[in-house]
Amino acid sequence: MRAVTQRYKTAAGQPRIRHNDYGVLKPPAPGTWSPTLSVSVVIAAYGHQDKLDLTLAALAAQSYPRHLLEVVVVDDGTLPALRLPEIVPDNTLLITTEPGSRGRSNARNAGLAHASGDVVHWLDADMVTFHDEVEAHMRWHHLADYLVVMGYVRFVDHTPGTPTPEQVRDAVASAATETLFDEAASEPHAWIVDLAERTNGLRTERDLAYRVHVTNAASVNARLLREAGPLDTGLVLGEDSELGYRLAQRGAAFVLAPEARSRHLGTSMMMRDGEQVRRYNQAFVxxxxxxxxxxRTHPRRQWQVPYVEIVVDVTGASYEDARATVDGFLASTLNDLAITLVAPWSQAREDRRDPLRSAMLDLVLLRGLYRAEPRVRLAEQAPETAAPTPYRMLCPAGWVPGPETLRKLVEQASDQGYGLVSVALDETDEVIAARLEHTGAFARARLVRAPDEPLESAVDDVAGTRWMDGATLGFLPAGEAEPPKRGKAEDPALKREVARLRAENARLTEQLAAATTETGQGQAKPENGAAPTRALGPSTTRPRGPRALLRRLR
Structure with a gap:
């Protein structure tokens, strides 16, 4: 298998990063190679002309070839308007957002619309980059076209007027950026440093690697960025993390590049108001x-983007079989899901005079049954990808999961990082199977596979695959499965009280048994022939109360 994989790797022309272990990439040392890719540095700015002047002065002194570097500055409605200073890179453009579309996401999207580079490098308007910062980003992008690279930022104190743009340009050009600031007092992105230490520079991280896409110093392959879509203008904070997540679902690998250095003039919002920022983001992101x-701790509520999409092709399936499958998934303890029913719905027409003779009656019945269920959607065909949903389950109609089936399956895939988990349901002339696909792994596989390579082979290479037994997981044929039953809502307080009473009952039962044993073995019969005194007489408290209450609770 490894030999076959190596052949495909050579044919595809793209290195294969498994999960997020980008250690297979070997970037050249700065100054020892010849770049060919162009880069657009996109800067969203609001106010602080003095800081923007320093940012542009540092970019004017970069080691990256001038003809491959462009800068797009977006003024997000500053009054008076921002201007381009004297010291700027050769190819620099200044645009302004429209009054009705302001905010960081809108501004960056406006810059993205004007960017022409092979790579988009997000940069804040209060950053001073080191002389090879852009080159340090770009040497990674020349190795693979599905990367997101995060540079190393330290936050420094800043006094307006010092340093000057000329001093910044000269220091950056001579590779002496450190001399501009009090480095001893600078602070890093502490959480990124901690993440790097815990994950070997992010190489052992999987689903959560997207978090390093911070738009003050990140770079993204432009094609990948446009496939994932622009920044979500509905988010005021956390928009860079949300875009990073969508990039992951398009197959991105995330690289930490400590050699891509820059200095942020002043503290970040997270440093100033961390608790409030987290509180705000937890309501939206x-x-x-x-x-x-x-x-996502609530056991029943729905979310804008579900955790799992269930796809069931109900073409030709009976109403009863399809309903059994759908109802089984709707009753899953993993409630964070959506179900897509695939069939030629446009051909299923209800006869208003003789409904029992409706064309494709079974589809008409299914459509009627789930017309008010928000988690069930109808589609003529399944889309190629479930993005931005991270998992997609494909299940044939007529097979019913147990309440815990989906949860167990997804936990297995998530814990082990599998890109595909296939589930054997039945075997006659062919194997009938369901399958759980990891969206990001399948996207990565499509990016790296060779033309003659089965997609599953590439998935196995970048994330791993596994087969599991359906019966063990709880799958049953529709004819053998019990329909979901309506039960009383579980009251957490009542559940805790039942557990407490059961424990108390067990404790009192042990006391009773011990007392009975002691009475039978340790007391002699009185000389007058009377029966021995009972250890627990009629007036003694016995564990009848808890037992009686337990019977009522059951």
Missing amino acids: PDQIPVMRWL
């Missing part, structure tokens, strides 16, 4: 990032 499982 989890709705669109399903892998933030620690914030």
Whole structure:
């Protein structure tokens, strides 16, 4: 298998990064190679002309070839308007957002619309880059076309007027950027440093690697960025993390590049108001990032982007079989899902006079049954990808999961990082199977596979695959499965009280048994022939109360 994989790797022309282990890439040392890719540095700015002047002065002194570097500055409605200073890179453009479309996401999207480079390098308007910062980003992008690269930022104190743009240009050009600031007092992105230490520079991270896409110093392959879509203008904060997540679902690998150095003039919003920023983001961001499982704690509510999409092709299936499958998934303990039913729905027409003779009656019945269920959607065909949903389950109609089936399956895939988990349901002349696909792994596989390579082979190479037994997971044929039953809503307080009473009952039962044993073995019969005194007489408290209450609770 490894030999075959190596042949495909050579044919595809793209290195294969497994999960996020980008250690297979070997970037050249700065100054020892000849770049060919162009880069657009996109800067969204609002106010602080003095800081923008320093940012542009540093970019004017970059080691990256001038003819491959363009800068797009977006003024997000500053009054008076921002201007381009004297010291700027050769190819620099200044544009302004429209009054009705302001905000960081809108501004960066406006810059993206004007960017022509092979790579888009996001940069804040208060950053001073080192002389080879752009080159340090770009040497990674020349190795693979599905990368997101995050540079190393330290935050420094800044006094307006010092340093001057001329001093910045000269220091950056001579590779002496450190002399401009008090480096001893500078601070890093502490959480990124901690993440790097825990994950070997992000190489052992999987689904959560997207978090390093911070738009103050990140770069992204432009094709990949446009496929994932621009920044979400509905988010005021957390928009860079949300875009990073969508990039992951398009197959991106995330690289930490400590050699791509820059200095941020002043502290970040997170440093100043971290708790408030987290509080704000927790109300908006989890709705669109399903892998933030620690914030999706409610057992029943629905989210804008589900964790799993279930796809069931119901073409030709009976109403009863299709309903059994759909109802089984709707009853899953993993409630964070959406179901897509694939069939020629446009041909299923209800006869208003003789409904029992409707064309494709079974589809008419299914459409009627789930017309008010928000988690069920109808489609003529399944889309190529489930993005931005991270998992897609394809299940044939007529097979019914148990309540815990989907949860067990997804936990297995998530814990082990599998790109594909196939589930054997039945075997006659052919194997009938369901399958759970990881969206990002399949996207990566499509990017790197050779023309003659099966997609599953590439998935196995970049994330791994596994077969599991359907019966063990709880799948049953529709004819053998019990339909979901309506039960009383579980009251957490009542559940805790039941557990407490059961424990108390067990403790009192042990006391009773011990007392009975002691009475039978340790007391002699009285000399007058009377029966021995009972250890627990009629007036003694016995564990009848808890047992009686337990019977009522059951």
